[in-house]
Amino acid sequence: MLTSSAEYVYVTESVKEQLKKLDNVTLHIAVTGSTGAGKSSFINAIRGLQPDDVNAxxxxxxxxxxxxxxxxxxxxxxxxxxxxxGTGSPKFKAKKYLKEVKLDTFDFFIIISSERFKENDIMLAKAIKEKKKLFYFLRSKIDNDIQAESQRKDFDEQKVLSQIREDCQRNLKDMDNPEIFLISSFELHKYDFQTLLDTLEKQLPAHKRDALILSLPVYSSKILEEKIKLFMEQTWSAAVASGSIAVAPVPGLSMACDAAILLAYFTKCYYAFGLDDDSIDKLSLRVNNPSLKAVRKSPLVVAIGQKKLSNKELSALTSKDAAVKFAWSMVPVVGSKKTAEMSYSTTLNLLRAGVQDLADTAKEVLKVAGLIDVY
Ligand SMILES: Nc1nc2c(ncn2[C@@H]2O[C@H](COP(=O)(O)OP(=O)(O)OP(=O)(O)O)[C@@H](O)[C@H]2O)c(=O)[nH]1
Ligand SMILES: [Mg+2]
Incomplete structure (x- = not known):
């Protein structure tokens, strides 16, 4: 049986572990395909950048x-x-190419084509498969196809998409009917980008999948939901783990240090939910709505943006729930007896209240941006 202080230490230790895990995970994604296929544009899109942004x-x-x-x-x-x-050269040799780009460095490959897949794309995919690495075929610039077809009287978007998919599948029949993802780097929220993510979620190891989800820009309510779920699950896993693993209480545990851990966790959440100035500016431009910044009224969000939070402020900000507020007001002294009495469920409540607060603000931003109807 854990004492409450041991449990308390474990929760904050567990949060620290989660942060460490997220910071230490590496994910290397290779994007390839023939010249002009849209490789660089895709990379910009999934980093949330426009072509003329700095670092694009x-x-x-x-x-x-x-x-x-x-x-x-x-x-x-x-x-x-x-x-x-690019893989466009007529003298292209897949094995040599993979050796030159250092195949082993990558977790998976994205092979992009803006038309039917070329012989070189297929040779490359076969060589990647031989090495037992993951790869995904992306048919890019779908917005162009839709735009061109929409001029027709009998235009049916779903039909156009099926035709493109079938055409690519015929083209790739040597590859055991691989899945093909139709995407537009200009409109990530449309077409198959979410399906690609769902597929990656099933095929990547859990920690790599989490890192990918956290890194993506908030381009739709679906991705925001996934991010919220991930943070909420992490607070749960802190709870579950603390029930089964005994941790010796740390004498004189510094509350300031713990508040710093919580702040670090909330800050991670803040960026992942796209609440930072840079992300909001980009979203404002995209939806042509300059008033999005003003939606971030939550004191927690404001304070994280200003990066100045004391224990006391943190408690006042995150606790919608009076019990949580009370618990935090009890811990002004480092290592005091009362600190040791602070219960594990209280710390968890605090964590969850903070994540919930950030999540609500992020949803409100998307709502005002017109990217979701109801929340
Ligand atoms: N409409 C539309 N145009 C796109 C899309 N992706 C890329 N393009 C355009 O296609 C052209 C080539 O895109 P890049 O991203 O530079 O292609 P790349 O594969 O990196 O090209 P290389 O580096 O030259 O091999 C650019 O003019 C892009 O704006 C898309 O999803 N939709
Ligand atoms: Mg390029």
Whole structure:
């Protein structure tokens, strides 16, 4: 049986562990395909960047990626996207290419084509498969196809999408009917991008999947829901683990240190939910609504943005629930007897109240941005 202080220590230790795990996980994604297929644009899109943003991968009709270039996410620097050289050369040799780009470095490959997949794409996929690595075929620029077809009188979007999918499948029949994801880098929330994520979620190890979900921009309510679920599950796993593993209480545990851990956790959440100035500015531009920043009224959100939180402030901010507020007001002294009495469920409540507060604000932002109807 754990004493309440041991449980309390475990919860904050567990949160610290979760943060460490997230920061230490590495995920290397390789993006390849022929010249002009939309590789760099896809990389920009899933980093939430526009082509002319600082740090965006260069794109356009004349820019050609000749060497491998690595891009990271500002808030998840261990998730790396690799813009690989084009595969378009007539003398293309898949095995040599994979050796040159260092195949073993990558967790999975994205092979992009803006038309039917080429012989080189197929050779490459076969060589990746031989090495037992994951790969996914993306048919890009679907918005262009839809735009072109929409001029027709008998236009039916679903029919157009099925036709493109079937055409690609015929084209890839040598590959045992792989799944093909139809995407537009200009409209990630449409078409198959979410299906691609769902597939990745099933096929990647859990910690890599979590890192990917956290790193993606909040481009739809679905991705926001996934992020919220992930943070909520983490607070639960802290609860479950603490019931089964005994941890010796740390004498003189510093509450300031614990508040710092909680603040670090909430800050991770804040960025993952797209509540930082940079993400809000980008969303404002995208939906042409300059008033999104003002939606972030929650004192917790404001305080995280200003990065100045004392224990007391943190307690006042996160506790919608009076019991939580009371518990935090009891711990002004480092290592006091009362600190040791603070119950494990209280810490969890505090954690969950904070995540919930951030989640509610993020939902409100999406609502005002017109990206969701009801929440
Ligand atoms: N409409 C539309 N255009 C796209 C999309 N993705 C890329 N493009 C355009 O296609 C052109 C080539 O895109 P890039 O992302 O530079 O292609 P790339 O594969 O990186 O090209 P290289 O580096 O030269 O091999 C650019 O003009 C992009 O704006 C998309 O999803 N929709
Ligand atoms: Mg490029």
């Amino acid at each position: 991968a260069p794109t356009g009709a004349t820019e050609t990626t000749m060497t491998s270039t690595m891009y990271t996410y500002p808030t998840m620097p261990n998730v790396k996207l690799w813009d690989l050289p």
